Amino acid sequence: VSGPRPDAIDAVIAATPYLVFLGLRCDPSGPTIVLGGEERHMGDHRRRTVHGGVMAAFLEAAGFVHLAASSDPPVPGIKAVDFTTDLLREAALVDTHARVVVVRRGRRIANVRVEAWQDEPDRPVAVGHGNYLLEPAPG
């Protein structure tokens, strides 16, 4: 089964103010979730690299977006329970792509792995994994 549709990814981003603040978007050719290579994500101004905290926020957000955009019917509350990020390489101020793999989606908990790269898909700049709570509809 393929991942979520690009329009569903865009809809989740548009409905989440912090993800709009980060400037996330969907690259429909992947589809991947993209963090734009913008100066606003810079941490170290001397090395001109993406702030590690922004990268971690991006990976956690990508897992959320993927799960929310592939939920049919929609799941009202998807919340990260824990998320772990390994920063493998310095990330330059260019577009970063995230690819999400749902390892297991249970009734209450989903486990995901996320891989982020810039120019070369086989050369990740960061990897992450986490558990998300899938909150059922009230009532």
Next chain:
Amino acid sequence: MPPDDRPELSLPAGSRIDLDELVAVATWTNVAHRLLGTRLLAVERHGVTIGVDWREDLVADVGTAALMSGLIACLVDHACSLAVHVGLDGAPAYGGTIGLRVDHLGPLAPRRGVHARAETHRITTTVAHARAWIYHPEAPTEPVATGVCSVMLRDRTP
């Protein structure tokens, strides 16, 4: 420009930290945190406290109006990095975060900012370890998230 409404900050006795530089890295030269409006609230011998105010554009959901959980990761990395920086007491060895984990202990409250207090509990020759507690300013003893970071250190031998 650097903000001029800096809170009253003092360094621990005998500290070799450059406070102006620490404030700059915490709040201003780091563009991501400049845009979040991150403030440096306290400096300890091996730790710091930083804070971000609630803002409409940082929420997860317009309905609940609580800050997005992903923002916590951003604060954990920054607070832990600053904790390692002050723990090194002026030694130019900070090399960058290599890994972090965030545990979200419960939902964030609507329309509330967050503080992150971090401390470095081990500094070896190659790696420093730090941990962080995230809480609403009104309830510092009830963390909404915890985090840990591993920070790479540069060679300090001359």
